[in-house]
Each structure stands twice: as C-alpha cells, then as structure tokens.
Amino acid sequence: MKMNYGNLNLHNIELTITAGLKSQLIQSSLFQIALSGRSNVGKSSLINTMLGRKKLARVSGEPGKTITVNYYNIDKKMFLVDLPGYGFASRPFSEKEKWAELTEAYFAQNDALKLVLQLVDIKVGLTPDDITMLEWMNFYSVPYTIVATKSDKLNKTELSTAAAALAVDKNIRPNTEIMLFSSLKGYGRDELWSVIIKKLSK
Numbered sequence: 114m115k116m117n118y119g120n121l122n123l124h125n126i127e128l129t130i131t132a133g134l135k136s137q138l139i140q141s142s143l144f145q146i147a148l149s150g151r152s153n154v155g156k157s158s159l160i161n162t163m164l165g166r167k168k169l170a171r172v173s174g175e176p177g178k179t180i181t182v183n184y185y186n187i188d189k190k191m192f193l194v195d196l197p198g199y200g201f202a203s204r205p206f207s208e209k210e211k212w213a214e215l216t217e218a219y220f221a222q223n224d225a226l227k228l229v230l231q232l233v234d235i236k237v238g239l240t241p242d243d244i245t246m247l248e249w250m251n252f253y254s255v256p257y258t259i260v261a262t263k264s265d266k267l268n269k270t271e272l273s274t275a276a277a278a279l280a281v282d283k284n285i286r287p288n289t290e291i292m293l294f295s296s297l298k299g300y301g302r303d304e305l306w307s308v309i310i311k312k313l314s315k
C-alpha cells in the first residue's frame with residue numbers, strides 16, 4: 114500500500130478532534146479537504162482507504178448516529194475533515210438542527226477549506242438532500258469534486274452510464290470532475306490523492 118503522496122507521509126496521521134460543538138471547530142490556516150455526503154454513502158470507509166488504515170474512522174452499520182466534524186491531521190501539513198452525514202429522514206428533528214448548525218458553522222468563513230469531496234453513491238445517484246447540498250455549494254462558490262462511491266457495485270457498462278449521467282446533471286457545476294471510487298476494492302485512491310496534492314500545491 115502506497116503511503117507517500119507528494120510530500121505527505123501517511124504514517125504520520127492523527128485524529129485531532131471529534132468536534133460536536135461549534136466552539137470545537139478548528140481555526141487554523143492548515144489546509145482542509147472536507148468530505149460531504151449522506152449517511153451511509155461511505156465517508157468513513159473512504160477515509161480509511163485513503164489513509165491506508167483499517168479502522169481509523171468508524172464504519173457504521175447504523176447511519177447518522179454521531180453528528181460530529183472529525184479532523185484528521187495528515188503529516189502536520191493538512192486536515193482531512195469528515196463532515197457529519199445528512200439525509201437521516203427517520204432521525205429526530207433536534208439532530209437535523211444540530212447537523213445544520215454545525216455544518217453551517219464549519220463552512221462559514223473557512224479560508225482554509227480548499228476542496229470538498231462530495232460523495233455520491235453511484236448506485237443510488239443524487240438524492241434530494243445531495244441536490245440541496247450541491248445547490249448550496251454552487252451558491253457559495255465552494256470548490257468541489259464528485260466522488261462516486263461503492264463503484265464496485267456496478268459492472269463496467271452500468272458504471273459508465275451512471276458516471277455519464279452525473280457528468281451532465283444540471284445540479285452539478287459544469288466541468289466538475291467525477292471520480293470513481295471503491296473502498297472495497299481500493300480503486301480511485303491514487304487518483305483522489307493526486308487531486309488533493311494538486312490542490313495543496315496551488
């Protein structure tokens with residue numbers, strides 16, 4: 114498993130904070146790459162795959178349990194930030210409120226945020242909540258790339274059809290990169306790291 118990308122040494126990683134309160138959000142100039150997506154889309158699995166660890170980020174059977182912003186410090190050079198998942202229709206209203214409050218606070222005046230990796234389950238496609246999230250990022254000019262997760266669930270033909278549909282979807286900013294990813298198979302890892310490294314060196 115490759116553990117060096119650019120000048121990042123992936124052996125040097127720590128979960129700095131699991132922030133459940135606005136006051137715990139990190140105010141630092143260290144670059145941030147954030148992961149956004151609905152509960153169960155595969156955010157934690159992607160973090161484990163990207164960082165080359167099996168159990169650093171908790172992979173949950175039950176979605177939407179903890180509403181926290183998790184900051185992973187990568188070799189003291191950047192943060193990979195796991196944002197709380199959305200789309201938990203059956204969860205209580207108080208949780209949705211907490212999600213909105215924390216997420217809005219995270220995005221507010223965050224100059225350190227270089228890119229959002231917007232995760233979309235390739236088999237499910239865009240959900241209404243994904244569309245709301247995209248509209249919001251479009252409006253605020255937040256830079257994002259689409260990462261199609263669980264790509265192992267489709268065969269080659271289905272995969273190219275689904276990716277082509279995303280590429281022309283009007284909810285996604287024109288010319289947005291659509292990256293295919295699978296934590297199960299480990300593919301897309303090198304490609305995603307090269308996107309991150311490119312952003313960091315800008």
Ligand SMILES: Nc1nc2c(ncn2[C@@H]2O[C@H](COP(=O)(O)OP(=O)(O)OP(=O)(O)O)[C@@H](O)[C@H]2O)c(=O)[nH]1
Pocket residue numbers: 150151152153154155156157158159171172173174175176177178197198199262263264265266294295296297298
């Ligand atoms: N087939 C397949 N399953 C995956 C993949 N990535 C994640 N999963 C499964 O999807 C489920 C949710 O994965 P998580 O990584 O916990 O998803 P999450 O987005 O972090 O979910 P929350 O933390 O609840 O918001 C788990 O059962 C994973 O095993 C993948 O690449 N392929």
Ligand SMILES: [Mg+2]
Pocket residue numbers: 156157158171172173
């Ligand atoms: Mg998770």
